[in-house]
Amino acid sequence: MIGPLISLRYIFGAWAKKFVTFTGNSFNSQRLGRLKFSNKKLEAFDIDDLLRASAKLLGNENLGITYKATLENGISVVVKRLNYMNELCMKDFLQQMQLLGKMRHQNLVEIVSFYCSQEQKLVIYEHIPHGTLFELLHEGRGIGRINLDWSTRVAIIKDIAKGLNFFHHSLSSQKVPHGNLKSSNVLISYDDNHGYHSKLTDYGFLPLLQTKKVAAKLAISKSPEFVQGKKLTHKTDVYCFGIIVLEIITRKVPGQILGEIEEITSDLSDWVRTVVNNA
Structure with missing residues:
Protein backbone atom coordinates (compact mmCIF):
# COMPACT_ATOMS: atom_id res chain seq x y z
CA MET A 1 0.00 0.00 0.00
CA HIS A 127 9.69 4.06 -11.85
CA ILE A 128 7.25 1.46 -13.24
CA PRO A 129 3.73 2.85 -12.83
CA HIS A 130 1.21 0.06 -12.27
CA GLY A 131 2.35 -1.87 -9.22
CA THR A 132 3.50 -5.45 -8.79
CA LEU A 133 2.44 -8.81 -10.14
CA PHE A 134 1.49 -9.83 -6.59
CA GLU A 135 -0.99 -6.93 -6.43
CA LEU A 136 -2.35 -7.75 -9.88
CA LEU A 137 -2.93 -11.40 -8.94
CA HIS A 138 -4.19 -11.11 -5.39
CA GLU A 139 -5.59 -7.66 -4.59
CA GLY A 140 -9.19 -6.71 -5.27
CA ARG A 141 -10.57 -10.19 -4.62
CA GLY A 142 -14.28 -10.62 -5.24
CA ILE A 143 -16.19 -8.12 -7.36
CA GLY A 144 -13.17 -5.85 -7.84
CA ARG A 145 -10.81 -8.63 -8.93
CA ILE A 146 -9.10 -8.06 -12.28
CA ASN A 147 -9.81 -10.81 -14.77
CA LEU A 148 -6.69 -12.23 -16.43
CA ASP A 149 -7.31 -14.43 -19.45
CA TRP A 150 -4.89 -17.21 -20.30
CA SER A 151 -3.17 -15.32 -23.10
CA THR A 152 -2.40 -12.49 -20.65
CA ARG A 153 -1.06 -14.91 -18.05
CA VAL A 154 1.16 -16.61 -20.65
CA ALA A 155 2.46 -13.23 -21.81
CA ILE A 156 3.41 -12.30 -18.24
CA ILE A 157 5.17 -15.65 -17.76
CA LYS A 158 7.10 -15.13 -21.02
CA ASP A 159 8.22 -11.65 -19.91
CA ILE A 160 9.56 -13.03 -16.63
CA ALA A 161 11.32 -15.89 -18.42
CA LYS A 162 12.96 -13.51 -20.91
CA GLY A 163 14.22 -11.24 -18.14
CA LEU A 164 15.57 -14.13 -16.09
CA ASN A 165 17.21 -15.76 -19.13
CA PHE A 166 18.98 -12.50 -20.01
CA PHE A 167 20.14 -12.08 -16.44
CA HIS A 168 21.50 -15.62 -16.26
CA HIS A 169 23.46 -15.20 -19.48
CA SER A 170 24.78 -11.76 -18.48
CA LEU A 171 25.88 -12.87 -15.00
CA SER A 172 26.71 -16.50 -15.73
CA SER A 173 29.58 -16.50 -13.21
CA GLN A 174 27.28 -15.66 -10.27
CA LYS A 175 25.71 -18.73 -8.69
CA VAL A 176 22.19 -17.27 -8.29
CA PRO A 177 22.04 -14.12 -10.47
CA HIS A 178 18.62 -12.86 -9.34
CA GLY A 179 18.29 -14.43 -5.90
CA ASN A 180 14.99 -12.84 -4.90
CA LEU A 181 12.53 -13.70 -7.64
CA LYS A 182 8.92 -13.54 -6.45
CA SER A 183 5.70 -11.93 -7.62
CA SER A 184 6.19 -8.79 -5.52
CA ASN A 185 9.50 -8.25 -7.35
CA VAL A 186 7.87 -8.35 -10.78
CA LEU A 187 6.67 -4.87 -11.71
CA ILE A 188 3.80 -4.29 -14.11
CA SER A 189 3.04 -1.59 -16.65
CA TYR A 190 -0.07 -1.51 -18.82
CA ASP A 191 -1.36 0.29 -21.88
CA ASP A 192 -4.41 -0.33 -24.04
CA ASN A 193 -2.38 -1.11 -27.17
CA HIS A 194 0.12 -3.61 -25.76
CA GLY A 195 -1.54 -4.88 -22.59
CA TYR A 196 0.58 -5.92 -19.61
CA HIS A 197 4.37 -5.72 -19.63
CA SER A 198 6.50 -7.18 -16.84
CA LYS A 199 9.94 -6.25 -15.50
CA LEU A 200 12.08 -7.91 -12.82
CA THR A 201 13.45 -5.87 -9.95
CA ASP A 202 15.30 -6.34 -6.63
CA TYR A 203 17.93 -8.49 -8.32
CA GLY A 204 21.59 -9.20 -7.70
CA PHE A 205 21.87 -8.68 -3.94
CA LEU A 206 22.80 -12.21 -2.87
CA PRO A 207 26.59 -11.70 -3.33
CA LEU A 208 26.38 -8.72 -0.98
CA LEU A 209 24.73 -10.61 1.91
CA GLN A 210 27.37 -11.81 4.31
CA THR A 211 25.52 -14.49 6.28
CA LYS A 212 23.10 -17.30 5.50
CA LYS A 213 20.76 -15.82 8.12
CA VAL A 214 20.40 -12.68 6.06
CA ALA A 215 20.23 -14.63 2.78
CA ALA A 216 17.29 -16.52 4.31
CA LYS A 217 15.27 -13.34 3.87
CA LEU A 218 15.37 -13.79 0.08
CA ALA A 219 12.94 -15.79 -2.07
CA ILE A 220 15.60 -18.45 -2.66
CA SER A 221 15.24 -19.52 1.00
CA LYS A 222 12.16 -21.53 -0.05
CA SER A 223 14.11 -23.58 -2.59
CA PRO A 224 15.02 -27.22 -1.82
CA GLU A 225 18.73 -26.46 -2.24
CA PHE A 226 18.68 -23.72 0.38
CA VAL A 227 16.50 -25.65 2.83
CA GLN A 228 18.72 -28.73 2.55
CA GLY A 229 21.97 -26.75 2.77
CA LYS A 230 23.06 -27.76 -0.72
CA LYS A 231 25.02 -25.75 -3.27
CA LEU A 232 23.00 -22.93 -4.84
CA THR A 233 23.02 -22.62 -8.63
CA HIS A 234 21.08 -20.95 -11.44
CA LYS A 235 18.49 -23.69 -10.90
CA THR A 236 17.61 -22.04 -7.59
CA ASP A 237 16.33 -19.02 -9.52
CA VAL A 238 14.47 -21.40 -11.84
CA TYR A 239 12.69 -22.94 -8.85
CA CYS A 240 11.52 -19.46 -7.81
CA PHE A 241 10.36 -18.87 -11.39
CA GLY A 242 8.37 -22.10 -11.20
CA ILE A 243 6.61 -20.90 -8.04
CA ILE A 244 5.61 -17.69 -9.84
CA VAL A 245 4.24 -19.74 -12.76
CA LEU A 246 2.10 -21.78 -10.32
CA GLU A 247 1.00 -18.56 -8.61
CA ILE A 248 -0.07 -17.04 -11.94
CA ILE A 249 -1.95 -20.21 -12.95
CA THR A 250 -3.72 -20.80 -9.61
CA ARG A 251 -3.87 -17.22 -8.30
CA LYS A 252 -3.08 -18.62 -4.87
CA VAL A 253 -0.67 -16.86 -2.51
CA PRO A 254 2.46 -18.96 -1.83
CA GLY A 255 2.68 -19.81 1.87
CA GLN A 256 -0.95 -18.94 2.57
CA ILE A 257 -2.84 -22.02 1.45
CA LEU A 258 -3.48 -23.54 4.90
CA GLY A 259 -7.05 -23.09 6.07
CA GLU A 260 -8.69 -23.66 2.72
CA ILE A 261 -10.91 -26.69 2.24
CA GLU A 262 -8.95 -29.96 2.19
CA GLU A 263 -5.59 -28.13 2.16
CA ILE A 264 -2.83 -29.85 4.13
CA THR A 265 0.19 -27.73 3.23
CA SER A 266 1.19 -24.06 3.02
CA ASP A 267 3.65 -24.78 0.20
CA LEU A 268 2.22 -23.97 -3.23
CA SER A 269 4.30 -26.54 -5.12
CA ASP A 270 3.27 -29.28 -2.66
CA TRP A 271 -0.35 -28.23 -2.96
CA VAL A 272 -0.27 -28.41 -6.76
CA ARG A 273 1.44 -31.82 -6.58
CA THR A 274 -1.27 -33.07 -4.21
CA VAL A 275 -4.07 -31.79 -6.44
CA VAL A 276 -2.55 -33.41 -9.54
CA ASN A 277 -1.97 -36.72 -7.78
CA ASN A 278 -5.55 -36.78 -6.50
CA ALA A 279 -7.10 -35.83 -9.84
Missing part, protein backbone atom coordinates in the same frame (compact mmCIF):
# COMPACT_ATOMS: atom_id res chain seq x y z
CA ILE A 2 1.28 3.46 -0.90
CA GLY A 3 1.77 5.69 2.11
CA PRO A 4 1.17 9.44 2.54
CA LEU A 5 3.31 12.07 0.82
CA ILE A 6 6.40 13.05 2.84
CA SER A 7 9.95 14.18 2.10
CA LEU A 8 12.94 11.88 1.92
CA ARG A 9 14.81 14.30 4.18
CA TYR A 10 12.22 13.63 6.88
CA ILE A 11 12.25 9.87 6.21
CA PHE A 12 16.02 9.58 6.52
CA GLY A 13 15.97 11.51 9.77
CA ALA A 14 19.22 12.10 11.62
CA TRP A 15 21.41 10.94 8.74
CA ALA A 16 19.89 13.51 6.38
CA LYS A 17 20.00 16.27 8.96
CA LYS A 18 23.76 15.88 9.23
CA PHE A 19 24.05 17.05 5.63
CA VAL A 20 20.99 19.16 4.92
CA THR A 21 20.14 22.41 6.69
CA PHE A 22 17.54 25.10 6.12
CA THR A 23 18.11 28.83 6.72
CA GLY A 24 14.92 30.85 6.46
CA ASN A 25 13.43 30.22 3.03
CA SER A 26 16.77 29.50 1.42
CA PHE A 27 18.17 26.04 1.08
CA ASN A 28 21.80 25.42 1.93
CA SER A 29 23.19 21.99 1.32
CA GLN A 30 26.53 20.52 2.16
CA ARG A 31 27.16 18.52 -1.01
CA LEU A 32 27.50 14.81 -0.48
CA GLY A 33 28.98 14.21 -3.90
CA ARG A 34 27.18 12.98 -6.94
CA LEU A 35 25.25 9.78 -7.09
CA LYS A 36 26.80 7.07 -9.23
CA PHE A 37 24.77 7.05 -12.44
CA SER A 38 24.31 3.94 -14.54
CA ASN A 39 22.59 5.70 -17.44
CA LYS A 40 24.63 8.66 -18.65
CA LYS A 41 21.74 9.85 -20.82
CA LEU A 42 19.63 10.77 -17.81
CA GLU A 43 19.76 14.16 -16.17
CA ALA A 44 22.09 13.91 -13.18
CA PHE A 45 20.96 14.88 -9.69
CA ASP A 46 22.77 14.84 -6.37
CA ILE A 47 21.87 13.14 -3.14
CA ASP A 48 20.65 16.43 -1.70
CA ASP A 49 18.30 16.83 -4.69
CA LEU A 50 16.96 13.41 -3.80
CA LEU A 51 16.50 14.38 -0.14
CA ARG A 52 14.36 17.34 -1.23
CA ALA A 53 12.08 15.04 -3.23
CA SER A 54 8.55 14.29 -2.09
CA ALA A 55 8.12 10.60 -1.40
CA LYS A 56 5.50 7.90 -0.92
CA LEU A 57 6.10 4.58 0.75
CA LEU A 58 5.78 1.71 -1.72
CA GLY A 59 6.87 -1.24 0.39
CA ASN A 60 8.83 -2.44 3.39
CA GLU A 61 10.33 -5.84 2.69
CA ASN A 62 13.21 -7.82 4.12
CA LEU A 63 16.07 -6.16 2.26
CA GLY A 64 14.89 -2.61 2.77
CA ILE A 65 12.25 0.08 2.43
CA THR A 66 11.19 1.33 -0.99
CA TYR A 67 9.84 4.78 -1.84
CA LYS A 68 8.57 6.53 -4.92
CA ALA A 69 10.41 9.87 -5.01
CA THR A 70 9.33 12.78 -7.18
CA LEU A 71 12.15 15.25 -7.80
CA GLU A 72 11.60 18.99 -8.12
CA ASN A 73 11.91 18.70 -11.92
CA GLY A 74 8.94 16.31 -11.95
CA ILE A 75 10.88 13.10 -12.65
CA SER A 76 9.81 10.11 -10.57
CA VAL A 77 12.22 7.40 -9.47
CA VAL A 78 12.11 4.56 -6.96
CA VAL A 79 14.54 4.64 -4.03
CA LYS A 80 15.41 1.47 -2.14
CA ARG A 81 17.12 2.01 1.21
CA LEU A 82 19.02 -1.21 1.84
CA ASN A 83 19.26 -3.08 5.14
CA TYR A 84 21.98 -5.45 6.37
CA MET A 85 24.79 -3.88 4.35
CA ASN A 86 26.44 -1.33 6.62
CA GLU A 87 29.26 -3.76 7.42
CA LEU A 88 29.80 -4.54 3.77
CA CYS A 89 33.07 -3.55 2.11
CA MET A 90 32.44 -0.41 0.05
CA LYS A 91 34.47 -1.82 -2.85
CA ASP A 92 32.29 -4.94 -3.06
CA PHE A 93 29.11 -2.86 -3.10
CA LEU A 94 30.43 -0.50 -5.76
CA GLN A 95 31.58 -3.33 -8.02
CA GLN A 96 28.27 -5.19 -7.83
CA MET A 97 26.19 -2.04 -8.39
CA GLN A 98 28.33 -1.01 -11.36
CA LEU A 99 27.84 -4.48 -12.82
CA LEU A 100 24.08 -4.46 -12.27
CA GLY A 101 23.81 -0.91 -13.56
CA LYS A 102 25.03 -2.06 -16.97
CA MET A 103 22.13 -4.46 -17.38
CA ARG A 104 19.76 -3.32 -20.13
CA HIS A 105 16.77 -5.42 -21.11
CA GLN A 106 13.10 -4.73 -21.76
CA ASN A 107 12.15 -7.09 -18.92
CA LEU A 108 14.53 -5.74 -16.26
CA VAL A 109 13.86 -2.65 -14.18
CA GLU A 110 16.77 -0.32 -14.88
CA ILE A 111 19.05 0.82 -12.07
CA VAL A 112 19.33 4.57 -12.63
CA SER A 113 21.94 5.30 -9.97
CA PHE A 114 23.10 4.37 -6.50
CA TYR A 115 24.62 5.93 -3.41
CA CYS A 116 27.08 4.35 -1.04
CA SER A 117 28.43 5.49 2.33
CA GLN A 118 29.15 3.61 5.53
CA GLU A 119 25.80 4.77 6.92
CA GLN A 120 23.55 4.47 3.89
CA LYS A 121 23.32 2.38 0.77
CA LEU A 122 20.65 3.43 -1.70
CA VAL A 123 19.66 2.02 -5.07
CA ILE A 124 17.62 4.24 -7.41
CA TYR A 125 15.49 2.52 -10.04
CA GLU A 126 13.32 3.69 -12.90
